[in-house]
Amino acid sequence: MKVNRRKLLSLLGMSPALLAGSRAEAEQKKKSAQSGAGSEPKSTAVSPKGTPPAIQLYSMAPRANSLDGKTIYVVDATSFLGSETLLKKMQVWFQQNMPGVKTVFRKKAGVYAADDPKLWAEIKANAYATVMAIGH
Amino acid sequence: MGVPAVPMCTKAYTELANLTAAREGMPHLRQVFTPHPVGGKTDEELAAYLVNPDPVSRKQIMKEIVDDLTMPLSEDEKKTGMQSIAAGPATYGPDTADNLQEIFMNNGMTDYMPIVISTEEKVEAMLKGTSHHPDEVLRTPLQGVGYTSARWGYTVRQIAVNAVMAGCRPEFFPVVLAMASVGPLGLFGSTTSSSSAIVINGPIRDKLNMNYGLGALSPFAQSNATIGRSWTLMGKNLTNGGIPGDTYQGGQGNQLDYNNCVIAEDEKNSPWTPLHVQFGFKPEENVVSIFDGPDIRQGHGARGAGAQIAMFDEQISFMFQSMVGGDGALVICDPLVANRLVEQGYDTKEKLSDWLWKNTVRTAKDFRESFLASFHLYPLALQGREPYATWYKVPEDTLIPFFPSVTDINFVVCGGQANAFFQVANMRHGRSASIDKWM
Numbered sequence: 001m002k003v004n005r006r007k008l009l010s011l012l013g014m015s016p017a018l019l020a021g022s023r024a025e026a027e028q029k030k031k032s033a034q035s036g037a038g039s040e041p042k043s044t045a046v047s048p049k050g051t052p053p054a055i056q057l058y059s060m061a062p063r064a065n066s067l068d069g070k071t072i073y074v075v076d077a078t079s080f081l082g083s084e085t086l087l088k089k090m091q092v093w094f095q096q097n098m099p100g101v102k103t104v105f106r107k108k109a110g111v112y113a114a115d116d117p118k119l120w121a122e123i124k125a126n127a128y129a130t131v132m133a134i135g136h
Numbered sequence: 137m138g139v140p141a142v143p144m145c146t147k148a149y150t151e152l153a154n155l156t157a158a159r160e161g162m163p164h165l166r167q168v169f170t171p172h173p174v175g176g177k178t179d180e181e182l183a184a185y186l187v188n189p190d191p192v193s194r195k196q197i198m199k200e201i202v203d204d205l206t207m208p209l210s211e212d213e214k215k216t217g218m219q220s221i222a223a224g225p226a227t228y229g230p231d232t233a234d235n236l237q238e239i240f241m242n243n244g245m246t247d248y249m250p251i252v253i254s255t256e257e258k259v260e261a262m263l264k265g266t267s268h269h270p271d272e273v274l275r276t277p278l279q280g281v282g283y284t285s286a287r288w289g290y291t292v293r294q295i296a297v298n299a300v301m302a303g304c305r306p307e308f309f310p311v312v313l314a315m316a317s318v319g320p321l322g323l324f325g326s327t328t329s330s331s332s333a334i335v336i337n338g339p340i341r342d343k344l345n346m347n348y349g350l351g352a353l354s355p356f357a358q359s360n361a362t363i364g365r366s367w368t369l370m371g372k373n374l375t376n377g378g379i380p381g382d383t384y385q386g387g388q389g390n391q392l393d394y395n396n397c398v399i400a401e402d403e404k405n406s407p408w409t410p411l412h413v414q415f416g417f418k419p420e421e422n423v424v425s426i427f428d429g430p431d432i433r434q435g436h437g438a439r440g441a442g443a444q445i446a447m448f449d450e451q452i453s454f455m456f457q458s459m460v461g462g463d464g465a466l467v468i469c470d471p472l473v474a475n476r477l478v479e480q481g482y483d484t485k486e487k488l489s490d491w492l493w494k495n496t497v498r499t500a501k502d503f504r505e506s507f508l509a510s511f512h513l514y515p516l517a518l519q520g521r522e523p524y525a526t527w528y529k530v531p532e533d534t535l536i537p538f539f540p541s542v543t544d545i546n547f548v549v550c551g552g553q554a555n556a557f558f559q560v561a562n563m564r565h566g567r568s569a570s571i572d573k574w575m
Contacts, residue, residue: 042230046254048245048297049223050290050374053277058161059214061140063206072205079511081175082182089183093198109519111512120137129140129205133174134153 068100070128075119076105078112083133090131108132142204146172147191151381159287164213166204168197223376240301244379247368247394251301262296265309266574270296274316290316290374298373302366308344308359311336312366313574314424318567322371322396323378329386330430333397333466333561334364335548337412338422340571346400350552353397353468353559364395390430397432397561399548405471406549407478408485414546415568422571427466427546429563433458435467436557446556448477449488453496455560456538460507464544464564470551473558485547493542501532 064070072094074087084107091103104127108116112134123130145153147169157165169192170185177185190197228239236253240246252258263270270293277289292313299312315321315334324330341348347357355361372378403410403419412423435441438451452467459465469477482488503509504527517524527536539545546565551557 040232042232043236043253043255044227044229044231045236045240046256046259046297047224047226047228048240048254048294048301048369048373050275050288050294050376051277052221052223052376053287053289055159055219055221056161057163057215057217057219059216060162060165060209061138063140063208065206067202067205079515081510082177083174085179086170086174086182086185089179089186090198092183093186097198098202107515107518110515112515114515124137124139127139129142130137131142131144131168131201134143134145 064128067098067128070100071102071104071126073104073106073123073127073130075108075123075130075132077108077132077134079107080112087131087133140205142166142168142201144168144170144201146170146174148172149385150192152385155382161219164210166213168200168204169193170197245369245373246301247365247372249394251369252303254297254300258300259293259296262300262304262306262309263293265306266292266313268292268313268574274313275319288375290370294374295370298369299362299366302369303358303362304366305358305362308363310422310571310574311340311344311359311363311424312370314569314571315363315367315426316370316374317574318424318426318569319375320371321375321377322367322369323384323393324371324428325377325384325386327385327387328430328460329388329390330428331390331392331396332367333392333399333427333429333432333563334367335399335401335411335425335427335466336363336423336571337401337403337410337417337425338571339420340422341400341403346398348400348402348550350554352402352550352552353399355395360398360400361395364398367396368393392432399468399550401548402471402550405553407471407474407483408547408549411546411548412568414485415565417568417570423568424571425568426566427464427561427563428566429463429466429561430460432468432559432561432563434557434559435473436555446473446476447480448473448556448558449480449482449491449495452558452560453492456492456496457498459538459560459562463508463562464539465546466561466563466565467545467547468551468559468561469547469549470553470555470557471549472551472553472556474547474549476556486542488547489542489545492545493537493539496538497535498538499532500527500530500534500536503527503536504532 074090076083076087087105094101094103106119108119110116150169153167169190171191186197190200229236233253237250240251241248272292275289278287295313295316299309304312322332344359346359377383401410413419417423435451435455439454440447440451456465477488513524517528523540544564
């Protein structure tokens with residue numbers, strides 16, 4: 001997958017705000033050099049930024065070599081228009097191209113940002129994996 | 137969850153999906169993207185999506201899904217532990233005022249209008265507007281599921297910096313702190329371009345010279361203007377909101393975001409109970425109430441607005457019918473309108489809310505086909521939440537209220553009595569907070 005500069009910095013632990021900060025420092029040096037005249041009064045400005053949370057990194061779940069004989073839950077997580085149809089087409093694709101794979105369709109309960117621990121427990125108990133449509 | 141998972145969304149949200157995965161602790165999450173949009177496509181077009189290339193990775197989508205579920209994990213994909221992130225430098229400068237303006241603007245920390253430079257002296261002066269300690273934490277940084285704006289933390293001092301930038305005076309600061317205490321803050325970020333309205337009640341309105349008379353919603357008072365502006369600056373800076381394509385997804389944006397429609401209620405000329413008293417506060421208390429939603433529209437476009445004798449109840453009901461969704465309404469009445477409504481028999485706001493709730497109706501079919509119903513309310517119906525569960529069970533032609541509850545309809549009074557006009561905000565009440573607590 002193509003990773004752009006902004007995302008790369010983000011993955012290194014730099015929020016867009018920090019990216020802005022780095023750019024700001026470089027820009028500040030350039031501006032100061034351009035203005036040249038040291039006669040203008042100068043001041044220091046306090047940053048308006050809040051405090052970001054630390055991030056807990058999680059390992060992805062181990063993968064099997066093959067999907068043969070496995071169950072995959074296809075989950076409509078947001079109920080946006082068309083998402084159910086798309087996932088049901090995916091079930092058809094598995095039936096036609098990988099008949100050894102069993103698929104189960106489910107809708108996540110609640111609005112799009114709501115958790116659904118009951119469904120997650122069902123998937124963990126019954127499935128090898130899940131494909132989750134999260135919009136739009 | 138502990139099982140292999142592949143999230144799938146449309147190309148329009150590539151950056152948001154990648155940044156969200158990184159913030160949630162899986163920066164290398166295997167994700168699949170379809171063309172945008174999914175909604176409105178035929179069955180055949182959606183089936184074709186699956187066998188055509190992922191517009192981001194260029195791999196055939198179903199092959200990519202199978203690979204993502206079976207390829208061994210890389211070392212990066214197995215990483216655990218804590219990763220800290222920073223918010224940038226604590227200070228900028230020393231530099232000239234013009235250069236600092238530009239640095240703040242170019243780095244997304246302003247609303248692209250000039251700010252008051254947040255020098256240490258000005259921040260200290262702002263902090264004198266409250267008895268609270270500068271290091272008091274209003275919100276602790278929180279890692280977890282939810283909107284980004286709900287996760288960043290902030291202190292009294294950090295809020296003061298934003299209040300300075302917005303142009304607030306120290307005496308306005310308790311209002312700003314009360315607003316920050318009920319976050320998430322401005323620039324909500326929804327694709328609906330929703331914004332906010334901020335209602336202020338209590339004696340502090342006069343102490344701060346707030347305008348609730350002629351031109352109450354226009355830029356004619358420093359307090360109205362800068363308190364509203366601080367809400368957006370806080371959303372941008374304290375919570376990392378307002379980054380287009382990342383934490384902000386509003387399709388067309390919203391002009392209300394510049395000021396967030398600060399409304400000081402004219403309690404003296406209103407014939408009704410003030411809004412904060414309706415919410416359980418005492419009349420002498422100072423209270424801020426936040427409303428959220430997509431827009432505010434002028435009521436003089438309502439059906440019947442040119443009639444010889446104005447029937448404002450019917451006009452307001454007509455305006456409700458044109459709203460997106462039916463989450464809630466805030467009706468902003470000039471005192472002339474409020475007093476005419478009293479003449480019509482509505483001597484309390486509650487009586488008017490009740491009439492509007494019962495008489496603003498639509499068919500169940502219209503509700504089910506409305507913008508928010510399918511993805512916002514239908515999932516609640518599936519959980520058995522009322523009234524949505526019933527509204528999805530009744531026959532299509534059943535008439536149902538436009539709003540779920542009578543309490544979703546609220547009224548405030550302000551205006552200069554120049555003409556009998558009202559405005560209707562397609563907004564619901566979110567939170568209210570005491571201002572006195574922050575003095």
